[in-house]
Amino acid sequence: METEEVATKLVSLTNGFKGPRILTDIQIGESIVHIRYGPFVLQTAINPETGFTQEFMTKPNGGVEWVERKSTFSLPDWAPVSPWINELIRAHRAKDVILPYTHVVPLRNTSRGLTFSAIFEGKEAFVKEGRRRSEVDQLGRDTVCRFYREKKALEMLKDIKGVPRFLGCFDAGPSVFFAYEFIHGRSMNSWIVEQIGRAYHEIEKDTYLLKLGQVLNEVRQILSDAHEIGIFHYDLSPENIILEDSGDVYVVDWEGTPDSIDEARVISTDGFTGSLSVRGTAADYYSLGRVAAFALTGHGPILDVFPDNKQLLREYAKSLFGEPGETLFDEYCGVGRERLDSPENFSRPLDRVSSESLVLGIGASKGLASRVGLSDVYLSERNDIYTFGSGIGSLLCALRLMGHSDKELENRWVQNSEGSIDEDDISLWSGHSGYIVTSLTLGLPLDDKYLNTYFRKVEEVLEQPMHLDHSLTSGIGGLIVALESLMREKPYLFENRLEGLAKRIEEVLNLMVLDRRGNVNVSPGLLYGWSGTVCSVLNAVALFGSLDVSPLVSTMIEQEERRLKHDRRGRLQVSADGKFLPYLGVGSAGVIWARDAARHSGVGTNPKVDSLLLPTVMPGVIALPSLMKGASGLKLLAKRRMVLGLPSPSPAQYDREILLSSGCFRGHSVVIGDDARSINSSFTGGAAGVAWAEKITPNSPMDFIPTPLFGK
Known part of the structure; x- marks a missing residue:
């Protein structure tokens, strides 16, 4: 009844808008409202029978239902x-059509339609569904x-080697299916990543360069x-x-082809498409x-390869492959190629990365963003801007602990943070645990009445933890960080509740670690995996006291080991x-960090697993600068292992x-955001995290994030 009521109201609210009929979903009339059975949040995991990531649902009995x-x-x-x-359902199936394809193997499902391999007219085919009124x-x-434009282009290109043949299309009413020659191979992108996305000394340079x-x-x-x-x-x-298994090369996806050279361009891929005003x-x-620049360096040219960063990438290609690479x-990327669309404010990165220059870069992005038309995603008016992990809380904590406090931004956080947090969210990343950690790190007062309310909510969640996970970001791992911080700062609050808590x-953690359902979609590492929770437990010496954890x-x-793959x-x-x-x-750096911390605390780990993990974090083509998803995190791990x-x-x-993989803005190193015109100053994905990895000495298991527990 709730589904019917909500769907009917949505149809009423969107009256007048017509949506595509999606064959895999139930469309209500001709509206844009569709019904699909499944969880509100997309759940994916690796299907052990196929080895591929696949959507799944949890059955009432706790089992896994793989969705195709x-x-x-x-x-x-x-x-x-x-x-x-x-x-x-009856009305939907009355409109179903019988598609002329057999032996269908689903490959991908997007808003514009399915893609799958199949047999079509006796031939192996790659089929794309196009949904009317989509995208x-x-x-x-x-x-x-x-x-249809791609179909026309492929028919004109049918005699050119390296272009897939068009086999035919089938109009199914709300969708049209287009069949193409099936190419047994892999994308050039996956080949590049496999060949050079590894430690420098492992790259098979001569073989790779010849093939490239x-x-x-x-x-x-x-x-x-x-x-x-x-x-x-x-x-x-x-x-x-596409690199075919036989060795041939194909160029696919010709749907951006114009009818004439004068036609406006609208399709682009960030980092590879030049100015849309350039044609032909x-x-x-x-x-x-x-x-070519990406293939020779492993670095996406988001920083504007031509011309400001071109020399830097050229030198990098030479360092990897010698003169043949140069x-x-x-x-392919020669001097003299016209600069098409680079932002004026970015130029070659500094000759060296230093925490001071990166912190100055953070200041530059804040102070100058409005005047030069740049945007910093962590200083925009987002709903979660004042949270710890998703917003500026961790940024402010990192700056304070590195000795570069930003009083203006701290005042802004004080004025707006508490009221912007969901009342029932007690997580570290977006809720009250993060608010507490930020306040304690910045030395701000916390009202005992507020803290007692927080304790009550924590106790309620722990009594009925079905909506709680184990992770550092949204689960018990983050609660432990906040509670340990409070225990060290305000131990009197724990009277008569410490042992029971x-x-x-x-x-609860013991129940979670044995719960098969809760471990299906875990991503190993410090943010969402068991590794982050391990570190929070090991660091909580005041909270757990004499309890043997x-x-x-x-x-x-x-x-966590069970989630690793060979x-x-x-x-x-x-x-x-x-x-x-x-x-x-x-990633594996986060797993290694936790295993190192466990051994240092006297908890043994499997040495064979350790030996198979370590080679994956050696210096190599990483291509991203940030702390949680880039080279700075591996740098911090190296510093931590030296400490141990x-x-x-x-x-x-x-x-x-x-x-x-960093940029330069008015003389200061910065981390680029979503594109070359935005700066990311955040801790997890931006300049603050890069500065943290360079400046701090990680003496404790939790020193990968800025909290009151830093160095303790």
């Missing part, structure tokens, strides 16, 4: 239905319109042949270049140059969305990656 969204609506047998829903562009063209030269030459030839008959790609990127051959060759760089936390820590360590070299890594991640927040007396690379060996 094919070309029609489906409902689990155990899903509850009502007469109203049954009627909608309408600035020129009023929807997905179906763009796919051949690939770039073939792509250039395909573009040249297409240009001769008036066809332009306009959206070339490593994802649109220059646009495609500009993108090819950026593909020569190939010059061939500590034991209950231990009980060693068995709990050991169990959490083992649970890569092709037999090493253990953290896999998320099909990618192996070395980072601190989500463990073997480690020099932290300075990660500086080249930080430098190359």
